[in-house]
Amino acid sequence: MRLHKCIFLDRDGVLNRERGEYTYKLSDFEILSGVKEGLEITKKSGYLLIVITNQAGIAKGIYNTDDVLKCHSYLQAHIGDLIDDIYFCPHHPVTTESLLRKPDSLMLEKAIAKWEVDTDKSYMIGDSLRDIQAAEKVGVKGILVGEKDSNNSTAPKAKNLLDAVNKFIVS
Known part of the structure; x- marks a missing residue:
């Protein structure tokens, strides 16, 4: 059995702009600069690309599964269908505890x-x-992008997805 190398990707803040509120409308779904290029580089280097994302707005009744799927279809259409699979957790502790939800690692x-x-x-x-905690639980190396939790982690840090790919994955 041949095992595959993989890049697991959070969605909001890595692939699309983190708005500070739920992103579920196509009009708010802004793919970040360099995402397609970063994904193309990793794909050409033989990596699977799998999105792992919490979507708690479903549990909170703010949006539904169909809204999430529309955003994912839009993303795939704009990056050339480079993503191999997408996992999302519709749960939130206000309604349902779940091992799917990061920082747990079931996804x-x-x-x-x-x-x-x-x-x-x-x-x-x-x-x-x-994201980093979930990765550590399954023995995957975590890379933190952006500024949100950059002071709270010893994980390697990058400005964005493309920077992470160039610094730590295909360097």
């Missing part, structure tokens, strides 16, 4: 099993400490 565990991922050769790129 990652499911993806690792389904896609036969080699955790030693894989990364999680996220913009918050909970």
Whole structure:
């Protein structure tokens, strides 16, 4: 059995602009600069690309699963369908506790099993400490992008996805 190397990606703040509120309308879904290029580089380097995202607005009744799927279709259409799979957690502790929700690691565990991922050769790129914590639980190297939790983690840091790819993955 051949294991695959993988880049796990948080969504909001890594692939699209983090607005500080829920992003579920296409009119608010802004793909960040350098995302397509960063994904193309990793894909050409033989990595699977899998999104791992909390979508608590579903549990809170702010939006629904269809809204999330529309955003993901829009993302795929604008980056050339480079993402291999997308996992999202619709739960939030206000309604339902779930091991899917980061910083827990069940979404990652499911993806690792389904896609036969080699955790030693894989990364999680996220913009918050909970992304790094989830990665650590499954033995994946975490890379923190942006400024949100940059002082609270010893994980390698980058400005954005493209910077992370160039500094830590294909350097």
